[in-house]
Every structure is written in structure tokens, then in C-alpha cells.
Amino acid sequence: MKHTSRKWSLRVIVIGYLALLVGLPVGYLFIKAFSHGVGAFWSEVTKPNALAALKLSAEVALIAVPVNTVIGIGAALLLAKRKFFGSRALTLAFDIPVAVSPIIIGVALILAYSRIGWFGAWLSRNGITILFSPVGIVMATMAVSLPYVLRSVLPVMIEVGKEQEQAARTLGAGAFRTFWQITLPAIRWGVLYGVTLTIARTLGEFGAVLVVSGDITGKTQTLPIYIFAVWDQSYDTIGAFAGALVLASISIVALIILSSLRARERKLHVDLA
Amino acid sequence: MSISLSRLTKRYGPNTVVDDVNVEIPEGSLTAILGPSGSGKSTLLKLIAGLEVPDEGRVIIEGDDVTDVDPRYRDIGFCFQHYAPFRHMNVAKNIGFGLRVRKQTKDVINVKVRELLELVKLDDKADAYPAQLSGGERQRMALARALAIEPRVLLLDEPFGALDAIVRTELRHFVKELHQKIKVTTVLVTHDQDEAMEVADQLLIMHSGKIEQSGQPTDLYERPATEFVHSFLGPTTLFKGVAVRPHDLELVSPSLASTEGTVTSIMELGFEIHVTVTLSDGSAPWVQMSRNEFRALDIAVGSAVSMRERVPQ
Numbered sequence: 001m002k003h004t005s006r007k008w009s010l011r012v013i014v015i016g017y018l019a020l021l022v023g024l025p026v027g028y029l030f031i032k033a034f035s036h037g038v039g040a041f042w043s044e045v046t047k048p049n050a051l052a053a054l055k056l057s058a059e060v061a062l063i064a065v066p067v068n069t070v071i072g073i074g075a076a077l078l079l080a081k082r083k084f085f086g087s088r089a090l091t092l093a094f095d096i097p098v099a100v101s102p103i104i105i106g107v108a109l110i111l112a113y114s115r116i117g118w119f120g121a122w123l124s125r126n127g128i129t130i131l132f133s134p135v136g137i138v139m140a141t142m143a144v145s146l147p148y149v150l151r152s153v154l155p156v157m158i159e160v161g162k163e164q165e166q167a168a169r170t171l172g173a174g175a176f177r178t179f180w181q182i183t184l185p186a187i188r189w190g191v192l193y194g195v196t197l198t199i200a201r202t203l204g205e206f207g208a209v210l211v212v213s214g215d216i217t218g219k220t221q222t223l224p225i226y227i228f229a230v231w232d233q234s235y236d237t238i239g240a241f242a243g244a245l246v247l248a249s250i251s252i253v254a255l256i257i258l259s260s261l262r263a264r265e266r267k268l269h270v271d272l273a
Numbered sequence: 274m275s276i277s278l279s280r281l282t283k284r285y286g287p288n289t290v291v292d293d294v295n296v297e298i299p300e301g302s303l304t305a306i307l308g309p310s311g312s313g314k315s316t317l318l319k320l321i322a323g324l325e326v327p328d329e330g331r332v333i334i335e336g337d338d339v340t341d342v343d344p345r346y347r348d349i350g351f352c353f354q355h356y357a358p359f360r361h362m363n364v365a366k367n368i369g370f371g372l373r374v375r376k377q378t379k380d381v382i383n384v385k386v387r388e389l390l391e392l393v394k395l396d397d398k399a400d401a402y403p404a405q406l407s408g409g410e411r412q413r414m415a416l417a418r419a420l421a422i423e424p425r426v427l428l429l430d431e432p433f434g435a436l437d438a439i440v441r442t443e444l445r446h447f448v449k450e451l452h453q454k455i456k457v458t459t460v461l462v463t464h465d466q467d468e469a470m471e472v473a474d475q476l477l478i479m480h481s482g483k484i485e486q487s488g489q490p491t492d493l494y495e496r497p498a499t500e501f502v503h504s505f506l507g508p509t510t511l512f513k514g515v516a517v518r519p520h521d522l523e524l525v526s527p528s529l530a531s532t533e534g535t536v537t538s539i540m541e542l543g544f545e546i547h548v549t550v551t552l553s554d555g556s557a558p559w560v561q562m563s564r565n566e567f568r569a570l571d572i573a574v575g576s577a578v579s580m581r582e583r584v585p586q
Binding site: 163164166167168169170171172173174177182185186188 | 322323324343344345346347349350351353355357358359360361370371374375415418419421422
């Protein structure tokens with residue numbers, strides 16, 4: 001009896017906590033976004049500046065997510081095999097961008113790439129602009145979403161071990177085939193999880209992007225910055241709520257797809273061993 | 274000779290794990306590398322496979338010096354201790370992997386995989402995934418996968434190590450039968466002397482990175498060259514300060530021999546019985562005997578007996 005009551009009180013605490021922090025605000029957001037009807041929601045979402053922001057966010061994600069996925073898997077391959085001089089420093093370097101406040105990433109990028117920085121000065125002499133342009137936004141986004149794939153893949157890779165790869169090698173497989181047919185399928189859940197987190201962070205990043213983007217409406221506004229701008233500057237609550245709902249939905253849908261894929265795979269017994 | 278190793282040495286930092294090993298493994302033999310854990314036996318196997326690179330020495334397979342050849346091109350079949358199944362492929366796909374790498378046609382692969390499934394008695398498991406197999410079945414799948422490429426040598430790393438006692442015995446017989454059927458030169462690594470004695474026709478006893486002795490199991494058992502081989506290849510007990518086999522001792526009534534003592538423990542292990550006797554000098558050797566011999570003696574803990582070495586008949 002005591003055991004059951006403890007189990008129930010634990011459940012109530014967890015559910016209550018989640019409701020306060022996630023359920024209530026998101027639910028309220030949903031209600032508010034549609035408070036003037038579906039038509040009002042739709043007209044907010046399809047405003048030119050909102051669409052431009054959505055498009056820019058999608059473009060940034062389309063570049064940042066694949067690049068960080070490839071870099072993350074590559075770094076995991078390097079770090080999983082064996083320890084080498086500087087391997088711990090390398091792991092640490094990957095974590096820095098998420099360990100510090102995004103504002104710091106933004107400010108650091110400005111320092112390095114604006115005309116006051118020596119590298120930025122050289123770039124500007126050669127006619128290359130990074131700050132206040134989509135290039136800067138992509139860089140800031142890639143920085144803040146850097147470690148997710150590595151962090152999701154590395155433990156899986158270590159757990160899987162190198163024996164399957166060695167077995168493939170003794171059977172005659174080269175590095176390319178071994179990676180695509182043995183390594184990648186073995187770590188696929190780590191990769192998908194990492195990619196999902198990367199997408200979520202990429203679409204959602206606000207601070208670092210705000211600093212380097214220059215916040216030019218219709219040009220360098222990503223979706224989160226657009227939402228903040230309409231909220232902060234024009235008190236357009238419906239517009240902000242509608243944008244926020246679109247942003248939240250994308251990430252939530254990505255998480256749902258991932259977890260349902262995983263559940264289906266579990267049913268096939270393929271992943272258990 | 275199928276495999277020749279000359280002056281083979283492997284070091285990890287300050288530790289020499291394989292130390293100047295010279296070995297000839299005959300064509301078609303089933304050789305067991307036997308040694309305690311940490312003796313370097315698994316490393317030796319991986320050096321043959323090319324999964325480890327030697328610091329010194331040469332590896333020669335069927336006359337070809339393969340020391341600098343990538344494992345991809347050595348034509349060896351390697352079975353890992355934990356089988357290393359490709360978990361995302363079913364049994365048939367696992368077995369056919371090496372054939373797909375070798376760009377065989379679909380028909381050839383299908384026929385070959387069928388044959389191998391039959392050989393390792395997994396006919397009904399072609400579509401199962403490794404996670405759905407028992408330990409013994411996984412091991413047989415790994416064997417079939419390694420054999421599919423028709424290797425020049427088959428290397429098995431602790432092949433029965435991770436299995437329970439009954440499956441172990443079954444699989445030992447299976448490997449022995451399989452070897453009689455296909456005659457491929459096979460080298461297996463084990464720390465279990467019973468397993469090695471039962472399965473292998475050649476033994477290499479390894480200790481601290483060196484080969485202590487090699488030869489046929491019975492020769493090694495009867496004529497161990499070193500104290501280590503003697504104690505490792507079967508039970509020993511100290512009788513009058515000398516290590517002897519417990520089955521080379523016998524118990525008789527006190528009047529028949531001078532070394533008297535008292536029975537202090539009796540361990541019944543099915544057919545065989547171990548009787549420990551504490552002698553007057555304080556030493557406590559044990560004697561191995563059959564159940565019938567034990568019955569005829571009619572002894573219990575506390576009985577007074579004498580001990581002597583068995584006279585060969």
C-alpha cells in the first residue's frame with residue numbers, strides 16, 4: 001500500500017510539474033493563436049514578413065543541420081575509436097557553444113568577424129560580409145547546435161563497439177561500404193535523435209542569431225526573431241502567438257515522428273540484443 | 274604449413290603481450306591456443322587475422338607473407354568472442370555479406386547461403402534477426418558467415434566462452450564435426466583446457482606472451498615440458514612435495530602403505546569422486562577416483578587411510 005501511494009504521489013508531482021512548465025503555456029498558446037478564428041491565424045501566418053522569416057529559418061536549417069550532422073558523425077568516429085592526444089580537449093570544444101550563453105556566441109562572432117577583428121578586417125577588404133547577413137545567421141546557428149549529433153552518436157558508437165566493423169573488414173568490405181552498411185545502420189537511432197535535437201535548436205535559436213543578424217525585418221529575421229519583433233514592437237499578440245505556434249509545432253512534430261519510428265522498430269525486435 | 278609465425282612480437286606500451294612467437298600450424302589441423310587470461314592468446318589470433326599489427330616478425334599464410342596485407346585481402350574467416358552479428362540484418366543477409374562484397378550474382382549468393390544455413394542447422398532461421406536467436410544459434414550464424422567466403426583459415430576467438438554449459442558441449446561437438454566435414458585449417462583460442470583437449474588435434478600452450486609448448490594433446494598431457502604446462506593441462510596436487518595428477522594417486526588400507534592420513538573431505542561429482550586426505554606432515558593432497566573405486570574403499574570423512582602413487586599396469 002505504501003509503495004502504491006508513493007508511486008502515485010511521484011506521478012502527481014511529475015505531471016503537475018510538466019503541466020505548469022509545458023502543458024499550460026503551450027495549451028494557452030494554442031488557444032490564443034486561434035482566439036480570433038482560423039482565418040485570423042492564417043492571415044497572420046501568411047503575412048509577407050512572417051513568410052520571409054519562415055523561409056529564412058528553413059534555409060538556415062537546411063544548411064546547418066546537414067553540416068552539423070556530418071561533422072558530428074565524423075567527430076564521433078574519430079573519438080570512439082581510441083583516445084589520442086587532445087581528444088578530451090576536442091570533446092570539450094564541441095560542448096562550449098551550448099555550455100555558454102548564446103549571447104556570448106553572438107558577441108564572440110561579432111568580435112571575430114566585424115571590421116574590428118583582424119580576420120573580419122581581412123574579409124571586409126576582400127568584399128566578404130558575414131555579419132548582418134544570412135551567412136552570419138547560419139554560422140551562429142551552426143555554433144549553438146554543434147554538439148547535439150556528436151553527443152547523441154558517441155555513446156551509441158562506443159556501446160556498439162568496433163567488432164562489427166572488424167568482422168566486415170575480414171569479410172572483405174572496404175571503409176566506404178563498412179560505414180554505409182555496418183556503422184551507420186548500427187548508430188542510426190543516435191543519429192536521428194541528434195538530428196531532431198539539432199533541428200529543434202536550429203529553428204529555435206534566438207540570442208546568438210539576434211546579435212549577428214542585425215534584425216532587419218523581411219531580410220535577416222528568422223522565425224524566433226520575427227515573433228519577438230511583432231510582440232515587442234507592435235504588441236501584435238495574435239501575430240506572435242501564431243508564429244510561436246508554427247515554430248513549436250515543427251519541433252513537436254519532429255519529436256513525435258522520431259518516437260513513433262522508434263516504437264515501430266522496437267516491435268520488429270530489430271534493435272534489441 | 275598453413276600458417277607460419279616467425280619471431281612475432283606485439284607490445285602495448287611497456288607490456289610485451291606477444292613475445293617472439295615462432296609457430297607452425299599444419300594444413301587442415303584444428304589447433305587450440307590455450308592459456309590463462311592475459312597470456313596474449315587473443316592478441317596472437319588477431320595478429321594472424323591482421324586485426325592487430327605486429328611490432329616485429331612475419332605472418333605467413335599458405336606460403337604468402339601477409340604481414341603487410343590488410344585483413345580485407347587475407348581470406349580469413351574470423352569469429353569474434355561475442356559473434357559480432359550485424360544486428361540490422363537477418364541471418365541470411367549476415368551470412369551472405371562476404372559474398373555480396375565479392376560481387377557474386379544473386380543466384381550464386383542464394384544457393385550458397387542455403388547450403389550454409391543447412392550446414393550450421395539454421396535452415397528455419399533465415400529471416401530471423403540476431404536479436405531473436407539464442408547464443409548458440411548466433412555462434413553458428415557467425416561460423417556460417419565466416420565460412421561463406423571460403424577462407425584459407427578459420428580463426429575462432431573464445432568460441433564457446435559466452436555460452437551456458439549444455440550449449441557449450443553441443444557446440445564443441447558441432448565444431449569438431451564441422452571441421453571433419455570441411456577440413457579448413459582452424460585455430461581457436463580458449464582458456465578452458467577440457468575444451469582444448471576435447472576439440473583440438475594440436476595444442477599451443479601460451480603463457481606470458483610466449484609459447485610454452487606445442488604438440489598433440491595427449492603428448493602434452495603425458496609429457497609436459499614445463500611446470501606451467503603440467504599444472505595448466507589438467508589438475509595437479511602436491512604429494513610429498515611433488516606435483517602429480519590426482520588420478521595417479523590411490524588410497525589403500527593403512528597397512529599397505531607408509532604414508533598415512535585421515536580423510537578430511539569427500540566431493541562427489543557424478544561419476545568421479547575427489548577425496549582429500551590430510552597426511553601426518555600436514556599436507557592435504559587429493560585423489561581422483563571413479564565411483565566404483567570409491568565404493569570398494571568404503572571410507573567416510575574421518576577414516577584412516579594410506580596414500581601412494583598408482584603403479585602403472
